[in-house]
Amino acid sequence: MIQPVLKNLYQIFLKYNFIYFSFVSVLISKNTNRAVVDFPNIPGYKTLACDLHIHTVFSDGSVWPDIRIQEALKDQLDVIAMTEHLEIQNWKADIPHPDRNRSFNLATEYAQNSGLVVLNGSEITREMPPGHANAIFLKDANKLLLKNPLDVYKEAKNQGAFIFWNHPHWIAQSPDANIPLDPMHIKLIKNGLINGIEVVNDTTFSEEALQLALDYDLTIIGTSDIHGIIDWQYRTDQGGHRPVTLVFSTEKTKKSIKKALFSGRTAVWFKDNLIGKYERLLPLLQASLEIEKAEYIKNSSVVNLKIKNKSSVPFIMRNVGDFNFYSDTNIFTVEANSFKIIDVKTKRKLRKFDLQFEVINAITAPDTHPVIKISVSPKW
Numbered sequence: 001m002i003q004p005v006l007k008n009l010y011q012i013f014l015k016y017n018f019i020y021f022s023f024v025s026v027l028i029s030k031n032t033n034r035a036v037v038d039f040p041n042i043p044g045y046k047t048l049a050c051d052l053h054i055h056t057v058f059s060d061g062s063v064w065p066d067i068r069i070q071e072a073l074k075d076q077l078d079v080i081a082m083t084e085h086l087e088i089q090n091w092k093a094d095i096p097h098p099d100r101n102r103s104f105n106l107a108t109e110y111a112q113n114s115g116l117v118v119l120n121g122s123e124i125t126r127e128m129p130p131g132h133a134n135a136i137f138l139k140d141a142n143k144l145l146l147k148n149p150l151d152v153y154k155e156a157k158n159q160g161a162f163i164f165w166n167h168p169h170w171i172a173q174s175p176d177a178n179i180p181l182d183p184m185h186i187k188l189i190k191n192g193l194i195n196g197i198e199v200v201n202d203t204t205f206s207e208e209a210l211q212l213a214l215d216y217d218l219t220i221i222g223t224s225d226i227h228g229i230i231d232w233q234y235r236t237d238q239g240g241h242r243p244v245t246l247v248f249s250t251e252k253t254k255k256s257i258k259k260a261l262f263s264g265r266t267a268v269w270f271k272d273n274l275i276g277k278y279e280r281l282l283p284l285l286q287a288s289l290e291i292e293k294a295e296y297i298k299n300s301s302v303v304n305l306k307i308k309n310k311s312s313v314p315f316i317m318r319n320v321g322d323f324n325f326y327s328d329t330n331i332f333t334v335e336a337n338s339f340k341i342i343d344v345k346t347k348r349k350l351r352k353f354d355l356q357f358e359v360i361n362a363i364t365a366p367d368t369h370p371v372i373k374i375s376v377s378p379k380w
């Protein structure tokens, strides 16, 4: 038996529990979506989500390689690189491991038949200059155990590695978080011993690194450099995400991914921003945003249209085109993996017109946001 007051409450509960559970499930599904990396392919290329800087207990990380595989599969990544420090082994007394390929070999076993591509890498961990760098696509990391840092870079290159400068703006090596560019770095770049640069590392971003990538034609990279747990570090329960390098590759094979990296075909997803060279970002933005429906509202010259966002980034758009909106101001957001309904005042009925938006959270150079054009052919 239920007491009268309680009975009332119970009835209210029965009446509203549907709404409550719907609300909860929306929250859960939203958060679940946000943890997953989901970007459309672009013309001619597959868009592969990669985290190319990862540590485990085999250097100074806190987890065994199997956890890294589970995290990557949970986030629906396509590619990860195991990049233990060559020179740092924090848990050596407990976990002696003379073989520097061990972390990669274990991770490869755990990833078997999962579709996740695992790359063999190492973090060359030196004082500035040259600082830290990752060499990935290594054949044998043990051969990189050399005293002179330049010899290490050369051995990595001999093995066909793609090498990128890690966190050049790291405050532990550069207290003002600017980049202590040294003639040694220029020499490494000119000799093809540095091919890319981290513009994003973990929770940090460097505009100077982005400018350096543009000036020296380096591949733009963003990585987690994870040592702890991905979900805790990036608060994926609250809609956060790890930094990801999107690689535009003809195939999901190591050979093809390597070619894409050497060709600079990347963009970085960081704290819900997309960072990359203009020619790389534009096709991704065009592929992500699509007009799903457009129709003139009866007896008006106002078009009701639906813009679909097929990516994991909520795009912040600023209208820079010829027409204003009936329903919105000139800045609005198209949520991730969702859509936005907007009413456009075209002044008179048109068979076809273009919308133009500056995408505020896409960055192609310091302080620079690309403008995209979206063509609309509305129904009358």
Ligand SMILES: [Zn+2]
Pocket (backbone or CB within 6 Å): 123, 132, 166, 167
């Ligand atoms: Zn480092």
Ligand SMILES: [Zn+2]
Pocket (backbone or CB within 6 Å): 053, 055, 123, 225
């Ligand atoms: Zn690292």
